[in-house]
Every structure is written in C-alpha cells, then in structure tokens.
Amino acid sequence: MKQEADHHLEVLLTRDQIQARVTQLAEEITRDYSGAGELVLVAVLRGSVYFAVDLSRRLNLPFILDFIGISSYAGASPSRGIVRITKDLESNIVHKNVLLLEDIVDTGLTLNYLIQNLKTRNPSSLRVCAFLDMPARRIVNIPVDYYGFSLPDLYVVGYGLDYHERYRNLEVVAALKDPK
Ligand code: 5GP
Numbered sequence: 001m002k003q004e005a006d007h008h009l010e011v012l013l014t015r016d017q018i019q020a021r022v023t024q025l026a027e028e029i030t031r032d033y034s035g036a037g038e039l040v041l042v043a044v045l046r047g048s049v050y051f052a053v054d055l056s057r058r059l060n061l062p063f064i065l066d067f068i069g070i071s072s073y074a075g076a077s078p079s080r081g082i083v084r085i086t087k088d089l090e091s092n093i094v095h096k097n098v099l100l101l102e103d104i105v106d107t108g109l110t111l112n113y114l115i116q117n118l119k120t121r122n123p124s125s126l127r128v129c130a131f132l133d134m135p136a137r138r139i140v141n142i143p144v145d146y147y148g149f150s151l152p153d154l155y156v157v158g159y160g161l162d163y164h165e166r167y168r169n170l171e172v173v174a175a176l177k178d179p180k
Pocket residue numbers: 047102103104105106107108109110111154155156157161162163
C-alpha cells in the first residue's frame with residue numbers, strides 16, 4: 001500500500017477487522033459496566049480520537065466523553081515518560097467509574113503517568129482500554145484491562161496513529177516500513 005508515494009505501508013489490520021473488534025470491545029464494556037451508573041470515558045488526545053468515537057457509538061450505557069491532552073516535555077527523553085498535561089478534563093471524576101481510552105500501549109510510560117495522575121482525583125474505579133497493545137516494548141508493567149489487538153514491535157500508523165501528523169485518517173492499521 002502506498003500513500004502519496006512517500007512511505008511503504010504494510011497493512012496489518014483491515015477496516016473490517018478493526019470494526020468487528022471494536023464492536024466486540026463495546027459489547028464487553030457494556031456488559032461489565034451495566035448498572036454501574038454513568039461512566040466517564042477519557043480519551044487521550046490525539047491518537048485515540050478515532051477509536052473513542054467508534055467505540056463510544058456502540059456502547060449501550062450512560063457515559064460522558066471527555067478528553068485529556070498530553071505532550072512530552074520539550075527536551076526530555078521520551079523514554080523517561082515525563083509528560084505534561086496540555087488539556088485537562090472538563091469533568092470531575094471523583095467517585096466516578098473512569099475508563100481511559102488510549103491508542104497504543106507501547107513502553108507504558110505515558111499511561112503510567114496518566115494513571116498516577118488520575119488516581120489522585122479519587123475516581124471510584126479506573127480501568128484502561130487500549131486499541132493496540134505492544135507488549136514487547138513495555139518498560140512499565142501497567143494493567144491493560146481491555147485491548148483491541150496485540151502487535152509485535154513495529155512502528156504503526158492509521159486509525160488515529162500518526163507519523164509526523166500523517167496517516168491518522170487511514171481506516172486500516174499499517175506498519176511503516178521506512179520511516180524518514
Ligand atoms: P508509550 O511508549 O508511552 O506507551 O506510548 C506513548 C505514545 O507514543 C502512544 O500513545 C502513541 O501516541 C505513541 N506511539 C507509541 N508507539 C507507536 C507506534 O507504533 N506508532 C505511532 N504512530 N505512535 C506510537
């Protein structure tokens with residue numbers, strides 16, 4: 001697969017595979033939280049937006065959709081997991097069931113930071129739902145309660161995931177073969 005003749009992309013997950021899996025996840029989450037009151041879905045900007053939209057549309061539950069924006073500190077090594085909140089939640093999550101929606105759990109450092117941060121706000125529960133899991137690259141062992149697909153150690157794009165802001169809008173997930 002070629003896009004704008006720049007990078008070689010190899011499709012790993014098709015649109016149909018992604019959509020079928022997101023439906024299954026939504027059914028599982030609906031079952032697990034039914035009768036538990038209003039759920040707060042916290043989508044991590046910007047990569048998880050496509051996943052959050054598709055998943056939330058299929059939930060049969062009362063929920064609030066909220067967003068949290070993060071970025072690495074300028075100059076800090078990404079491997080240290082020092083991130084900064086660039087857009088905070090609008091909702092108060094005290095005594096709420098919170099489900100964090102992430103595009104990909106790679107080293108786990110970003111999510112680890114976010115979990116620690118959100119826990120200080122005393123939600124009644126906090127779980128993680130990641131579209132992709134890349135366990136081979138994990139540095140911090142964080143619990144991923146729900147995940148869409150587990151992938152080997154590759155750089156992937158599409159379905160919200162970018163390479164220098166490109167490819168987010170692909171409906172498939174593809175490995176970027178020759179990043180440049
Ligand atoms: P972490 O390594 O902290 O688990 O992942 C942090 C963030 O890096 C993810 O939320 C995602 O935005 C980005 N990331 C990690 N692996 C990949 C990848 O394979 N492709 C893309 N496009 N982004 C990634």
